[in-house]
Amino acid sequence: MSIVYKICPDCGSHDVIDIVYGRLSNGLKKLVEDGKAIFGGETGYYFNEEGKLINLPIYHCQNCSSKWDREDSLAIAYQKIKKIIIKCNTPNNEIFIDINISNREVFYEQIYNNQILKKDFKKVSVEAIEKYLSMLQFVDLLYWKPLYEAESIHNNQWTMTIVKEKSRVYKSGINAYPSNWNAFWGVTCELLSTTIDF
Numbered sequence: 001m002s003i004v005y006k007i008c009p010d011c012g013s014h015d016v017i018d019i020v021y022g023r024l025s026n027g028l029k030k031l032v033e034d035g036k037a038i039f040g041g042e043t044g045y046y047f048n049e050e051g052k053l054i055n056l057p058i059y060h061c062q063n064c065s066s067k068w069d070r071e072d073s074l075a076i077a078y079q080k081i082k083k084i085i086i087k088c089n090t091p092n093n094e095i096f097i098d099i100n101i102s103n104r105e106v107f108y109e110q111i112y113n114n115q116i117l118k119k120d121f122k123k124v125s126v127e128a129i130e131k132y133l134s135m136l137q138f139v140d141l142l143y144w145k146p147l148y149e150a151e152s153i154h155n156n157q158w159t160m161t162i163v164k165e166k167s168r169v170y171k172s173g174i175n176a177y178p179s180n181w182n183a184f185w186g187v188t189c190e191l192l193s194t195t196i197d198f
């Protein structure tokens, strides 16, 4: 999995600028003046109380104001997911899934031809939620595109809201899915202890 540093790990925005430190060249000064970079301070080195070098943030998200450096692991971004809401609509099916990562309560409902086919609400284990979060990272969920779209005579739509500490990220598709959708759907069904076909 490649890590793209210039995508915000909190909100997925590509509107990210550099934070620059030290004595700036004229080129960098111009970037700061034009709002295309942020001046972080005279020195690029700070030490904590134990004398260890602190990793200063070198990227700033213009959308949610998050700051991060290369060492900030993607795992942290996934740990910030609080809730995932998924809706899938096909001509015969309406599926609603609500996964509350924070309190481990999960709910799903599948309506098939206007009748409830299956529905459940339960609390899942800490282990199950932790495994789910690591699988979300495995399927690159936070780096899915905001919209997948394809021409089709069918009308299949899905939307996903990823609620994080400070922001919400939206993903959706019209007759199209990310390449690892099936893996995502599989681990989601496993968390819900069911199979949902549509």
Ligand SMILES: [Zn+2]
Pocket (backbone or CB within 6 Å): 008, 009, 010, 011, 012, 013, 061, 062, 063, 064, 065, 066
């Ligand atoms: Zn952001």
